[in-house]
Amino acid sequence: MANADRGNAPAFGVYVHWPFCLSKCPYxxxxxHVRHAAIDEARFVRAFAAEIAATAERVPGRTVSTIxxxxxxxxxxxxxxxxxxxxxxxxxxxxxxxxxxxxxxxPTSVExxxxxxxxxxxxxxxxxxxxxxxDAALKELGRLHTADEALAAVAVARANFERYxxxxxxxxxxxxxxxxxxxxxxxIAQAGEHLSLYQLTIEQDTPFALLHAxxxxxxxxxxxxxxxxxxxxxxxxxxxxxxxxxxNHARPGAECRHNLVYWRAHEYAGIGPGAHGRLDVAGERRAxxxxxxxxxxxxxxxxxxxxxxxxxxxxxxxMADEFLLxxxxxxxxxxxxxxxxxxxxxxxxxxxxxxHEEGAVESxxxxxxxVTLAGFPVLDAVVAxxxx
Ligand SMILES: C[S@@+](CC[C@H](N)C(=O)[O-])C[C@H]1O[C@@H](n2cnc3c(N)ncnc32)[C@H](O)[C@@H]1O
Ligand code: SF4
Numbered sequence: 001m002a003n004a005d006r007g008n009a010p011a012f013g014v015y016v017h018w019p020f021c022l023s024k025c026p027y028x029x030x031x032x033h034v035r036h037a038a039i040d041e042a043r044f045v046r047a048f049a050a051e052i053a054a055t056a057e058r059v060p061g062r063t064v065s066t067i068x069x070x071x072x073x074x075x076x077x078x079x080x081x082x083x084x085x086x087x088x089x090x091x092x093x094x095x096x097x098x099x100x101x102x103x104x105x106x107p108t109s110v111e112x113x114x115x116x117x118x119x120x121x122x123x124x125x126x127x128x129x130x131x132x133x134x135d136a137a138l139k140e141l142g143r144l145h146t147a148d149e150a151l152a153a154v155a156v157a158r159a160n161f162e163r164y165x166x167x168x169x170x171x172x173x174x175x176x177x178x179x180x181x182x183x184x185x186x187x188i189a190q191a192g193e194h195l196s197l198y199q200l201t202i203e204q205d206t207p208f209a210l211l212h213a214x215x216x217x218x219x220x221x222x223x224x225x226x227x228x229x230x231x232x233x234x235x236x237x238x239x240x241x242x243x244x245x246x247x248n249h250a251r252p253g254a255e256c257r258h259n260l261v262y263w264r265a266h267e268y269a270g271i272g273p274g275a276h277g278r279l280d281v282a283g284e285r286r287a288x289x290x291x292x293x294x295x296x297x298x299x300x301x302x303x304x305x306x307x308x309x310x311x312x313x314x315x316x317x318x319m320a321d322e323f324l325l326x327x328x329x330x331x332x333x334x335x336x337x338x339x340x341x342x343x344x345x346x347x348x349x350x351x352x353x354x355x356h357e358e359g360a361v362e363s364x365x366x367x368x369x370x371v372t373l374a375g376f377p378v379l380d381a382v383v384a385x386x387x388x
Contacts, residue, residue, distance in 0.1 A: 333370025
């Protein structure tokens with residue numbers, strides 16, 4: 001079971017970023033770009049191979065437990081491109097026999113033959129960006145697909161992959177808890193083992209941010225947002241898909257193991273434009289990031305052999321803060337002893353006591369510390385308080 005060890009067993013993930021989309025959604029601030037000319041995938045394959053080799057030289061001898069093709073829209077890649085990248089990863093590191101290999105897909109680029117190709121290349125899990133099951137909402141989100149097309153893509157995913165997930169965005173303009181509950185129930189009827197349910201975030205410098213600032217896009221107020229969040233928890237838990245992370249729901253044992261690598265503060269390599277990594281080199285944890293702009297990343301890799309532009313050693317305090325920030329997102333919470341080892345000091349018992357009294361955190365029978373359901377909507381404040 002993915003969750004059984006609660007993060008104690010070592011894990012090593014590889015994230016591969018594909019930075020292109022067919023169109024840019026007005027709410028999205030991911031590193032994704034639209035190009036009207038064809039993408040030279042062979043050139044990208046060579047650059048990915050160089051960056052994988054350079055990373056493996058820094059962190060040799062690892063066993064890869066998870067691989068994640070994220071984007072952008074990785075389902076725009078040819079299956080042969082995905083296969084070539086996977087072969088390179090396997091040439092440089094060992095691959096765990098139960099490796100989880102996920103590919104993010106957009107419903108507009110899901111075709112049965114392409115999905116069969118991904119499966120043949122080694123992908124064993126897909127995550128689809130459905131976003132809504134309401135055509136008017138999909139239009140407002142700037143999506144190129146209808147609800148029926150999204151559900152058809154889910155059916156293709158189900159036919160080809162034992163493990164699939166899809167994403168929905170809620171807390172959309174004018175959304176009521178009743179309408180969301182009905183939409184979520186329809187989604188759950190089509191869901192497999194996993195769902196990602198994100199509250200709409202107004203990201204800076206996006207078209208949605210401009211509309212929001214001009215009062216032309218009104219998101220639910222705090223009370224409605226809270227009711228939408230509570231509805232999400234109730235409906236999902238009732239259907240056997242409890243939250244294992246603030247926005248992620250799974251049947252027990254079906255959690256996304258790759259995302260658990262991040263939330264449990266394990267080691268991962270970031271490959272491709274704008275990818276982040278956490279690498280343990282010579283006893284130090286390093287935070288890496290690559291050049292974001294796809295063409296500049298290509299040129300950098302072609303001249304230097306890697307696209308890394310940031311490579312910082314994390315201090316003890318930074319590692320401990322990151323561990324809290326990521327770990328407290330999880331329903332399983334954190335191991336306070338691991339915090340103490342990272343920080344060189346234990347968590348402040350007085351602060352924990354106050355948060356306990358406020359009902360924001362609780363201790364589990366096995367000595368872990370976790371945020372309560374009531375504490376999750378104010379998670380940032382809880383983390384800031386504990387890290388202070
Ligand atoms: C990088 S996208 C990958 C999926 C694929 N590109 C697609 O859109 O179908 C990952 C997910 O982040 C979520 N997302 C992106 N921007 C968001 C925002 N501003 N607020 C909430 N969720 C967002 C969407 O649910 C999206 O599916
Ligand atoms: S939400 Fe997905 S499809 Fe839309 S721009 Fe972002 S990465 Fe691309």
